[in-house]
Amino acid sequence: MLKARLYDGSTPVPDQATLILSGPMARLVSRRIDNQYPAGQLRVSPRIGQAERFILFPDGLQLQCPDADMLGRLPQEGATEGLVAWLEQRWWVALTSLTLLISGLLAGYFVGLPLAAEHISANIPIEYERTIGEQSLVWLDENKVFLPSKITPEGRQAIDEGFARLHAGLPLDGHYRLEFRSSPAIGPNALALPGGIVVITDEMIQKADSLGEALAVLAHEIGHVERRHALRSVMQNSVVAVLAATLTSDASSLSLVVAGLPAVLAQTKYSREFESEADEFAFWLLKQNELSPELFASMMERLAEDDRGKARLWSFVSSHPVTAERIARARKAAEN
Amino acid sequence: MNNPSSAHEIAQAATAAAAVPGPPAELVTGKLPLHFTGSAAEYFRIWIVNICLTLFTIGVFSAWAKVRKKRYFYSHTLLDGTPFQYLGQPIPILKGRLIAATLFAMWYTTTHFFTMLLPVVIVAALVLAPWVVVRSAAFTARYSAFRNMRFHFTGSYLSLSKVMYGWAVITLLTLGIGYSWWHQRMKRYMANQASFGDINGEFMATGGQFFKTYMIAGLMIVPGVILVSMLFGIGIAAQDGANKTAMTVGMLIVMYSLYVMLYAYTQARITNLVWNNTRLGPARFNSTIGVRSLLVLYLTNALGILASAGLLIPWATIRTLKYRAEHFSVTSEGSLAEFRGSEDMQVRAVGSEVGELFDFDMSL
Structure with a gap:
């Protein structure tokens, strides 16, 4: 009743x-x-x-x-x-869920996601990325991030030939394209766009003491292309962003915690790992071509002089590993 | 009934029922208090179990999780002793999420990789937006019920588009001043189209009242903006790195505090303005959210969540809902019997809710 x-x-x-x-x-x-x-x-x-x-x-x-x-x-x-x-209704279920959740997230973040992204990217032909890379280049040109290069044809030819020698025989050999641009906006820099398009700025070429140093930078970018970092970072970062948004969805509207913050922190780790991986690849590639990783070290040192102080402040959340570490690793690779 | 003891029970029950006449409920006038009876510990368990299930089903369970959470909030919100009911079903929610995910993926790829297609996507988004708003409002209303009567939303794509875009154009032409009127028309539209027991909402707040609130908010940030520009100027002028960094950090702190203050102010004032000027038949609403207490609530929530690495999210959710409920009440100025329910408004057993093709929910 x-x-x-x-x-x-x-x-x-x-x-x-x-x-x-x-x-x-x-x-x-x-x-x-x-x-x-x-x-x-x-x-x-x-x-x-x-x-x-x-x-x-x-x-x-x-x-x-x-x-x-x-x-x-x-x-x-x-x-x-x-x-x-x-x-x-049960506390033991809640605590089990919490444990499962934390271990699942950690395992996925450190092992599962990078592995899955590597595996999937290896099965997607790089041709699919080409349009995206070309679109990005058009965008960068149109928005004046990039201006036409002022490097002489002879200078370009030397670098072009060196670049071709570097990627000759690599698995993605047929997909490389080197672009020269000047860029007051981003200064001395080099980028690997999706689909094998590598851009090097005039400022970077001018910073280099020798052709070898410029090639050391390009070897790093070739590492990004060969290891499919563009695609892998898109995959890994979107999964992290979606997860972070899901986990904090209840908080976003009522407590003003920036939901993007955990995602950004989580993504910088991946980005640093890609840089280290590209570095290691570059050291190997340079040695294959009878060039010394020391070239990479000296180039990094010169670049670091420009923004000393900046590097220290941003090292924790930086997308690049601390420069001193990278230089030390390059020297070690040169010795072996 | 075939045994004597139950016959006896029934007799008792019938007398008991007759013996509790009380005041005839139809005449209840005055304040109907709103209570939120949820607890942080209980909601923590619901939250973590549902997140876990969502994660290990690669997101599919999220629709079921949403139903559980909504059900918890509704069921623990009591008006005059009766909990609200959430009747939403997971499948339409899942459908809405799939549509939303597809739209988001399209948006993401065009803004990141195919920028030349952006104008097309923006036009498509503008065309779709009123439809999404109408469908989501209709879903929320239809699947919310109080005392065996569902709410209803009668808005249509065309009529909403007129309000939404008509006043948006005016806002653009007046360099933003018209925004207050846009906001007021939108709120009025939503209130007028919402109904309970065949009585539609009325909305009395004027655009001028919205404008006043936004004006005060605007004036409030003037000193902050001056401070930020000063810090920015010093930062530019500073030669050494340490000073530059200090100025940048100072600037960020001031900007964030400004943002939080502004958010709390507009939230509190606009919510109060909207509810205090809304009427639903004999029911009037009183919302008394304080700017300072809301600010303290938001800041303590943020601190708690940060310090606990997110584990206090359920606690923050519950205390926010509790705060809202404590500062909200309904006054009945007539008889609740004025709300007349019809049969198709009644709550039905779930099995029969198949849902229409376009029955979906995209709200968070």
Whole structure:
């Protein structure tokens, strides 16, 4: 027997009623009604927290009553929700979930996601990236990030030939294209755009003491292309962004924590790893071509002189590994 | 009934029911308090279990998780002793999320890789936007119920587009001043199209009232903007790196505080303005959110979440809802019996809810 509030759906005014369950029949009694229903035709709303629940009757009446075990014997509205509700009520389930969640996230972040991205990218031909790379270059040109290069044709030819020697025989050999641009906006720099397009700035070429130093930088960019970093970073970063947004979705609207912050922090690690990987590839490639990784070290040193102080401040969240470390690794590679 | 004891029970029950006449409920007038009875510990369990299930089903469970969370919030929000009911079903929500994910992926790829297609995508987004707003509002209304009566939203694509874009054009032409009126028309449209028991909402706030709120907010940030520009100037002039860094950090802190202040101010004032000027038949609403207390709430939430690496998100959610409920009430100036429900507005057992083809929900 259950005393409860009854809503008939014609007005939002409650009525007092009593529900009596006996065997296969249910009887609902109030001042106005005295109805009988087969208990199998009743539907109970899912259990949630400590909230009161609703019993729906086949004729549209609705009863609000405190949660009780007795309600479990009546037919439930949603079969699966009962199971979820059962899980939600137990602290050991919550703590297990938390442990699973943390270990799942850590394993995915450190192992699963990088592995999956590497595996998938190896199976996607680099041709698919070409349009994207070309679009990016057009965009950079149109927005004056890049201006036409002022390097003489002879200078270009020497670098072009060196670049061709470097990537000759590599798995993605047929896909490389070297572009020269001047760029006051980004200064001495080199980029590997998707699809094998490598851009080197005039400022970078001028910084280089020798052809070898310029080639050391290009070897690093070839590493990005060969290891498919463009595609892998898009895949890894989008997964991280989606996950971060999912996990913090409840917080974003009510506490002003920047939901992007955890994602950015998580993504910089991947980006640093790609840089290190490209470095290692460059050291190997230089040695293959009878050039010394020392060229990379001296080039980095000269670049670092320009922005000393900056490097220290940003090293923690920087997308590039600390320069001193990279130089030390290059020297070590040169010795071996 | 075939055994004597239950016959006895029934007799008792019938007398009991008759013996609780109370004041005839139809005459209830005055304040109907709103209570939120959720607890952080309980919601933490729901939150973590559902996140875990979502993660290990690669996101598919998120639609079910949303139903559980919404159900928790609705079921623990009591008006005059009766909880609200959330009746949304996971499948339409899943559908909405798939559509949203597709749209987002299209948006992402065009803005990042195919910028030449951007104008086409923007036009498509503008065409789609009113449709998304109307469908989502209709979904939320239809699947919200109180006392066996569902809410309803009657807005249409064309009528919303007129308000949305008509006033957006005016906002652009007046260099943003018209925004207050745009906002007011949008709120009025949403209130007028929402109904409960065949009574539609009324909205009395004027564009001038919105404008006043936004003006004060604008004036509030003037000293902050001056401070930021000063710091920026010093930062540019500073020669050594350390000073430059200090100025940059100072500038960021001032900007963030400004943003938080502005957000709390407009949130509190606009929410109060909207609810205090909305009427639904005999029901009036009173919203008394304070700017300072909301600011403190947001900041403590942010600190708690940061310090706990996100584990206090459920706590922050619950105390925010509690705060909102404590500063909200409904006043009935007539009889609740004025709301007349019809049969198709009644809450039905879920099995029958198949959902229409375009029945989906894209709200968060």
